[in-house]
Amino acid sequence: MIGFIARRLLAIIPILFGVVTVTFLVMQVLPGDPVLALVGERYDEATIERLRAELGLDKPLAVRYVEYLGRAVRLDLGRSFVTGRPVTDSIAERFPRTALLAGSAMLIAVAFGVFAGALASWGAHPWAGRLLMGGTLVGVSIPVFWLGLLLIHVFALWLGVLPPSGYGGGSLRYLFLPAVTLSFASMASIARVTRSGFLDAAGEDFIRTARAKGLADGAVLGKHVLRNALIPVVTIVGTDFGSYLSGSVLTESIFGWPGLGRLIVQSILRRDFPVIQGAVLFTAVLFVVVNLIVDISYGFIDPRIRHAGGRR
Amino acid sequence: MRGRSLILGAAALAALAAAGCGGGQGDDDLHLALETEPSTLDPAYAVDYSSGLMASLIHGTLVAFEPDGSLAGDVASRWTVSADGLEYHFTITGARFSDGTSVTAPAAARSLRRLLDPRTASPRWWVLEPVSGAAAFHAGDPDAPVGIEAPDDTTLVIRLDRPASHLPSLLAMPAAGIVPARLADSLGRDYGRSPVGSGPWRLVSWAAGDQLILERNPFAARPPLVERIRLRIIPEPMTRIAEFEVGNLDLLEVPVPELDLWRSAGPELLSGLELRVAYIGLNTEKPPLDDRRVRRALNMAVDIDAIIEHVLFGSARRADGVVPPPLRRGPPPLRQYPFDPEEAASLLAEAGYPDGFEIEIWQRENPEAGRVLEAVQGYLGAVGVHARIVTREWSAFKAAVDRGTPDAFYLDWFADYPDPENFLVPLFHSANRGGGGNRSRYVSSRVDSLLDAAAALSDPDQRWVLYEQAERIVTADAPWIFLWFPVRHQVVSSRLEGYVMPVIFNGQRFTAVRLR
Numbered sequence: 001m002i003g004f005i006a007r008r009l010l011a012i013i014p015i016l017f018g019v020v021t022v023t024f025l026v027m028q029v030l031p032g033d034p035v036l037a038l039v040g041e042r043y044d045e046a047t048i049e050r051l052r053a054e055l056g057l058d059k060p061l062a063v064r065y066v067e068y069l070g071r072a073v074r075l076d077l078g079r080s081f082v083t084g085r086p087v088t089d090s091i092a093e094r095f096p097r098t099a100l101l102a103g104s105a106m107l108i109a110v111a112f113g114v115f116a117g118a119l120a121s122w123g124a125h126p127w128a129g130r131l132l133m134g135g136t137l138v139g140v141s142i143p144v145f146w147l148g149l150l151l152i153h154v155f156a157l158w159l160g161v162l163p164p165s166g167y168g169g170g171s172l173r174y175l176f177l178p179a180v181t182l183s184f185a186s187m188a189s190i191a192r193v194t195r196s197g198f199l200d201a202a203g204e205d206f207i208r209t210a211r212a213k214g215l216a217d218g219a220v221l222g223k224h225v226l227r228n229a230l231i232p233v234v235t236i237v238g239t240d241f242g243s244y245l246s247g248s249v250l251t252e253s254i255f256g257w258p259g260l261g262r263l264i265v266q267s268i269l270r271r272d273f274p275v276i277q278g279a280v281l282f283t284a285v286l287f288v289v290v291n292l293i294v295d296i297s298y299g300f301i302d303p304r305i306r307h308a309g310g311r312r
Numbered sequence: 313m314r315g316r317s318l319i320l321g322a323a324a325l326a327a328l329a330a331a332g333c334g335g336g337q338g339d340d341d342l343h344l345a346l347e348t349e350p351s352t353l354d355p356a357y358a359v360d361y362s363s364g365l366m367a368s369l370i371h372g373t374l375v376a377f378e379p380d381g382s383l384a385g386d387v388a389s390r391w392t393v394s395a396d397g398l399e400y401h402f403t404i405t406g407a408r409f410s411d412g413t414s415v416t417a418p419a420a421a422r423s424l425r426r427l428l429d430p431r432t433a434s435p436r437w438w439v440l441e442p443v444s445g446a447a448a449f450h451a452g453d454p455d456a457p458v459g460i461e462a463p464d465d466t467t468l469v470i471r472l473d474r475p476a477s478h479l480p481s482l483l484a485m486p487a488a489g490i491v492p493a494r495l496a497d498s499l500g501r502d503y504g505r506s507p508v509g510s511g512p513w514r515l516v517s518w519a520a521g522d523q524l525i526l527e528r529n530p531f532a533a534r535p536p537l538v539e540r541i542r543l544r545i546i547p548e549p550m551t552r553i554a555e556f557e558v559g560n561l562d563l564l565e566v567p568v569p570e571l572d573l574w575r576s577a578g579p580e581l582l583s584g585l586e587l588r589v590a591y592i593g594l595n596t597e598k599p600p601l602d603d604r605r606v607r608r609a610l611n612m613a614v615d616i617d618a619i620i621e622h623v624l625f626g627s628a629r630r631a632d633g634v635v636p637p638p639l640r641r642g643p644p645p646l647r648q649y650p651f652d653p654e655e656a657a658s659l660l661a662e663a664g665y666p667d668g669f670e671i672e673i674w675q676r677e678n679p680e681a682g683r684v685l686e687a688v689q690g691y692l693g694a695v696g697v698h699a700r701i702v703t704r705e706w707s708a709f710k711a712a713v714d715r716g717t718p719d720a721f722y723l724d725w726f727a728d729y730p731d732p733e734n735f736l737v738p739l740f741h742s743a744n745r746g747g748g749g750n751r752s753r754y755v756s757s758r759v760d761s762l763l764d765a766a767a768a769l770s771d772p773d774q775r776w777v778l779y780e781q782a783e784r785i786v787t788a789d790a791p792w793i794f795l796w797f798p799v800r801h802q803v804v805s806s807r808l809e810g811y812v813m814p815v816i817f818n819g820q821r822f823t824a825v826r827l828r
Binding site for chain 1: 348349351352359360430433435450451500501502504519520521522523544545546550551554555557558560704705706708710711712714725738744747748749
C-alpha cells in the first residue's frame with residue numbers, strides 16, 4: 001500500500017510538467033492579447049509595446065517557458081498581468097471558499113443520494129423506486145443555472161428565509177442554496193447508481209449465504225450490500241469532487257460565490273496567463289490527489305482489490 | 313419514516329430562518345452592486361468600468377463632474393484660463409488625503425507627472441496629452457520640460473502648446489485622480505490594492521471576488537452624508553434583481569427586457585439617455601465597404617425604428633448622427649438615411665453590386681447584440697447583402713477589430729466626459745485609426761481639419777458649429793451603420809434619498825445621498 005501511494009505521488013511530477021507545457025502552448029495559439037485587457041478603449045502602439053515589455057511578453061517563448069518552470073519549482077507562480085497580485089495569494093484566498101462549497105455539495109449529494117437510492121431499491125414499495133428514478137432523471141437533466149435561479153426565487157424571494165447570494169463569511173445561511181444547487185446532478189447520479197448497486201448485490205450469492213447463516217436484514221444491508229454498492233458511488237464522488245474543486249463557475253456566478261472557478265474564467269477571458277497557468281497547475285494537483293484517495297478507498301471498501309495486489 | 317423526515321426538514325428551514333432576517337438590511341450602509349470586480353484602484357491603471365468608478369470614489373481630481381455633467385472644483389477650489397487658452401491656473405487649498413496629509417500643489421503636480429511618466433506605463437496617459445511636453449516626456453525623454461508646475465504650495469499651473477478647451481474634462485477623469493505620488497511609486501502595483509486618496513471615500517476592506525467596503529473620508533472637500541458603502545460583486549443580472557427585491561441593494565440597473573415589470577414601480581424608476589452610441593462599424597478599407605455608396609446603401613436598408621421598438625423595447629433613440637442629444641448645442645441632425653430598401657438596392661446596383669455581396673459582421677458574446685444583429689441580417693438580406701454573424705469572445709474580438717480583420721462589427725462607444733469632442737475625435741479623426749478608437753479606419757482630411765480647428769477654440773458654441781459640420785460629413789460618408797443612443801434605467805430603494813442618475817459615470821460619487 002505504501003509503495004502504491006508513493007509511486008502515485010511521484011507520478012505527479014511528470015503530470016504537472018505535461019500540464020504546464022500544454023497550457024503554455026495552448027495560450028500561445030489562442031487569439032487575443034493579454035495586453036489588450038490592460039489598455040482600455042483608446043490606446044496607442046507605444047503603450048502596447050511598453051506594457052508587453054513590462055509583462056515580459058516580448059521575450060521568446062522558450063525563454064519564458066524555462067523562466068516559468070524555474071520559478072514554479074520554488075512555488076513562485078508569478079503575478080497577475082491584470083491586478084499585479086501574486087498568483088499564489090489569489091489562489092490561496094479563493095480556494096478555501098471553493099473547497100467549502102465543494103465539500104458541502106458533495107456531502108449533501110452522498111448523504112441524500114445514497115439514502116434515496118437505497119430507498120428506491122426497497123422491494124416492499126416499488127412505486128418509490130419509479131418515482132425516485134423519474135426524479136433523478138430530472139435531476140441529472142436540470143441545468144445548474146436554471147436550478148440556482150429557481151432556488152433563489154423560492155427561498156429568497158418567495159419564502160424570504162435565505163439570502164439570494166453572497167459569501168457571508170461562509171456561514172450556513174449563505175452556503176445552503178449554492179451547495180444544494182451544485183449537489184443536484186451528482187445526487188441524482190449517486191441515487192441511480194446506489195439503487196442499481198443495491199439491486200444487484202441483493203441477488204448475489206454471498207447475500208443468500210449471509211441470510212442463510214441467519215443474519216438479520218439490517219445487518220445484511222449495512223454490512224454487505226452497502227459496501228458493494230459504494231464502489232461506483234466512490235467513483236462518481238471522485239470525478240465530480242475533482243471538478244467541483246476546480247471551481248463550479250455557473251454556481252459561483254449565480255450566487256456571487258467568490259471562488260476559484262470565477263477567477264479562472266475571468267482570467268481566461270482577459271488572457272491573464274500567470275493566473276491561468278497557476279490555477280490549472282493547482283487544479284491538476286488536486287485532481288491527482290483526489291483520484292489517489294479514490295483509488296485507496298477502493299482498497300478499503302472492496303477487500304478483493306486490496307488482496308489482489310498481495311496474493312499474486 | 314417519511315413523516316418524520318418532513319418534520320425534520322421543516323424544522324431545519326425554521327432554524328435557518330430564525331438564524332437571522334432573510335432579507336432587508338437594517339443598517340445605515342449604502343448597498344451597491346458591481347457586475348465585475350475592479351482589477352485595480354490605482355487611477356493610472358484603472359481602465360474598466362468598475363475600476364474607474366472605484367478609483368474616482370477614492371481619489372479626488374482637480375475638478376470633478378456633478379451628476380448633471382457640469383464641472384465643479386474638487387481638489388482645486390477654483391481655476392482660471394488665460395486669454396489665449398494656453399495656461400490654466402488651479403488654486404489648491406484645504407484638500408487632504410484620507411490619512412490626513414495635505415494635498416499641496418507640488419503633490420498634485422507630482423501625481424499628474426506620474427501619469428505621464430514612461431516608467432508608470434499608464435495606458436491612460438493620453439488624458440494629459442494636450443499638456444506641453446507631455447508626449448515627449450512619455451516617449452522617454454526624462455529631461456523634456458513638462459508644462460505642469462507648482463510655483464507655490466497653493467497654485468498649480470498647466471501649460472499647453474495649443475488650446476484644448478476640453479482639458480478640464482480630461483482632468484476630471486478617474487485617470488487624473490490625485491495620488492500620493494511617492495507612496496504610489498514605492499508600492500508599485502500594490503498601490504492599487506491599498507490606495508490613499510482625497511476623494512469622498514476611503515477603502516476599508518477588499519475581500520477579493522466578494523465585496524469592497526468604503527468609509528466616508530472626513531477630510532474630503534465634500535464629505536458624504538452616508539457613513540459607509542458596501543459594494544458586492546454580483547456577476548449575474550437576475551441575482552442582482554433578486555437582491556434588490558429582498559432589500560439588499562439600494563440601486564439597481566434595470567435590464568431592458570425587464571422594463572415592463574419595473575415601469576409600475578412608480579416614481580422610483582429613473583430613465584435617461586446615456587452618453588453612449590451603438591453602431592455597426594464598417595471597415596472602410598475592405599471592399600466593397602470602401603465604396604461610400606455601398607455604406608450609404610447599408611444604412612438605408614435597415615429599419616432602425618423597428619429594431620428599437622421590437623428588440624430594445626423602445627429603450628433607445630435612433631441615431632441620425634454621432635453626438636448624443638444631451639451634448640448637442642443646437643437642433644437635432646437631419647435624417648440622412650430613411651428606411652428605404654428600394655433606394656438601397658438601387659444604390660448597390662449603381663456601385664456595381666446588383667446581386668449584392670457577402671460580408672461578416674462580428675460581435676462579442678452578448679444576448680442583446682445577437683438579437684440586434686439577427687434583425688440587421690434580415691434587413692440586409694432583403695437587399696441582397698448576405699451577412700454572416702461571427703461571434704468571438706471579448707479578447708479575440710478586440711484584437712481582431714483593432715487589427716482591421718472583420719468587414720463589420722457591432723460595438724458601442726461610452727463617453728469619458730460630456731463633450732462632443734469625445735465622440736468625434738477618437739471615433740473619426742484619422743490619427744486615431746485602429747486602437748485609438750477609429751475602428752472603421754475612416755480618413756477624411758476635411759473632418760480632420762474641422763476637428764483640429766475646433767480644438768483650438770474655447771467657446772463651446774463656436775466649437776459646436778465646427779463639430780456639427782464634421783458630424784454632417786461623417787454621417788454622409790457612412791463609416792458606420794448608425795444605430796441608436798441607448799436609454800438607461802435605474803431603480804432606487806425606498807430608503808435612498810437624493811440620488812440623481814449621473815450623465816457621466818463618475819459624476820455620482822454618492823456624496824449628496826442619504827438613507828432614510
